[in-house]
Amino acid sequence: MKKSLGAATVSLTNPVWIVGTYDAQGRPNVMAAAWAGVCCSNPPCVYVALRKATYTYGNILQRRAYTVSVPCETYVRQADFFGIASGRDVDKLMVAGLTPEKSDVVDAPYVAEFPLVLECKLLRTVEIGLHTQFIGQIMDVKADMELVGEDGHLDVAGVKPFLFSSVDRSYRAIGKLLGPAFRLGRDVG
Amino acid sequence: MKKSLGAATVSLTNPVWIVGTYDAQGRPNVMAAAWAGVCCSNPPCVYVALRKATYTYGNILQRRAYTVSVPCETYVRQADFFGIASGRDVDKLMVAGLTPEKSDVVDAPYVAEFPLVLECKLLRTVEIGLHTQFIGQIMDVKADMELVGEDGHLDVAGVKPFLFSSVDRSYRAIGKLLGPAFRLGRDVG
Numbered sequence: 001m002k003k004s005l006g007a008a009t010v011s012l013t014n015p016v017w018i019v020g021t022y023d024a025q026g027r028p029n030v031m032a033a034a035w036a037g038v039c040c041s042n043p044p045c046v047y048v049a050l051r052k053a054t055y056t057y058g059n060i061l062q063r064r065a066y067t068v069s070v071p072c073e074t075y076v077r078q079a080d081f082f083g084i085a086s087g088r089d090v091d092k093l094m095v096a097g098l099t100p101e102k103s104d105v106v107d108a109p110y111v112a113e114f115p116l117v118l119e120c121k122l123l124r125t126v127e128i129g130l131h132t133q134f135i136g137q138i139m140d141v142k143a144d145m146e147l148v149g150e151d152g153h154l155d156v157a158g159v160k161p162f163l164f165s166s167v168d169r170s171y172r173a174i175g176k177l178l179g180p181a182f183r184l185g186r187d188v189g
Numbered sequence: 190m191k192k193s194l195g196a197a198t199v200s201l202t203n204p205v206w207i208v209g210t211y212d213a214q215g216r217p218n219v220m221a222a223a224w225a226g227v228c229c230s231n232p233p234c235v236y237v238a239l240r241k242a243t244y245t246y247g248n249i250l251q252r253r254a255y256t257v258s259v260p261c262e263t264y265v266r267q268a269d270f271f272g273i274a275s276g277r278d279v280d281k282l283m284v285a286g287l288t289p290e291k292s293d294v295v296d297a298p299y300v301a302e303f304p305l306v307l308e309c310k311l312l313r314t315v316e317i318g319l320h321t322q323f324i325g326q327i328m329d330v331k332a333d334m335e336l337v338g339e340d341g342h343l344d345v346a347g348v349k350p351f352l353f354s355s356v357d358r359s360y361r362a363i364g365k366l367l368g369p370a371f372r373l374g375r376d377v378g
Contacts, residue, residue, distance in 0.1 A: 003331065003333075003334050004329055005332055005337065005343060007327050009227045009230055010330045010343065011226070011227045037226035038200045039322050040198075040224070043317075044198045045320075080371065081374030118199065128229040142192065142193055163352075168343075169369060169371060172365065172366055173363075173365050174362075175361060176362050176364075178359075178362055179359070181272070184266045185268070
């Protein structure tokens with residue numbers, strides 16, 4: 001038997017993605033987004049859904065670009081700070097002691113210390129309600145040298161990203177491997 | 190220093206959401222979606238991004254509704270199967286030994302055995318490329334009775350959803366609690 005919880009954004013497995021942009025004066029800004037994810041394989045696209053009130057909102061519209069820096073567990077405090085403070089009031093990267101690095105493929109900065117970065121040009125803007133979806137085409141992905149093997153494969157376990165649960169407003173780590181996709185289910189039925 | 194991995198959908202923290210629909214004959218179907226997530230707080234909305242080739246694609250357009258059933262770890266094999274087989278060829282729920290339950294708020298079925306369900310009416314269709322985004326307004330959320338406390342709060346740790354990494358095509362569990370959001374970062378700087 002199931003119990004109704006009402007109409008709400010009950011989602012336990014949201015990513016914590018740090019969205020990097022430049023403002024009109026060319027100052028780097030970052031914010032934390034959890035309403036975010038992959039939305040197309042070809043062209044490879046992600047989205048971040050933001051409120052109009054955010055400083056990043058205007059930055060993306062103006063520069064037509066953003067980056068997604070994926071923080072590892074070590075930086076959970078800094079990532080949380082990026083979701084609390086506003087770039088209107090403060091240089092968040094400077095306060096957090098982190099380094100903006102200019103992307104070489106899009107007009108946006110990323111967080112140099114974070115292990116994984118997606119560099120996106122704005123493809124589409126979708127107004128939904130309180131949030132606007134910025135669909136970005138991934139122009140390149142970059143990862144820390146030490147996480148990329150000689151065969152070019154990313155050391156997935158080494159990235160250590162974390163999740164945001166909107167239900168209890170908590171951050172959670174990634175846990176154990178459950179098995180290979182598109183294989184586990186082959187013998188069902 | 191960072192190394193380029195090329196333009197690809199490198200994302201380690203995708204949800205595994207089982208999309209439930211009825212086909213033209215009223216037969217329940219389910220498929221696994223990983224390009225999925227929350228995209229607006231008000232109205233509360235999620236999306237699932239699907240290829241035109243999927244059976245679910247036509248079902249959603251016709252019925253203007255879908256559900257998202259969130260499987261717990263116990264059902265990782267069945268969830269994987271839902272991403273391998275097609276509802277054109279087989280009754281996936283019957284083969285997996287799981288039960289379609291008709292939603293009481295939208296024209297779509299959900300998986301009775303899975304702990305958490307979002308019931309959505311189609312709000313918007315966004316063509317991106319290979320994938321089409323179906324933005325659904327959450328009309329209700331339902332969870333297993335035993336996971337909802339008397340205060341109406343969901344036992345987040347009890348749901349045990351899991352993730353899909355597109356990089357190594359693996360499923361991973363949720364790990365340890367890292368801390369409370371909008372609080373950890375208060376003392377940064």
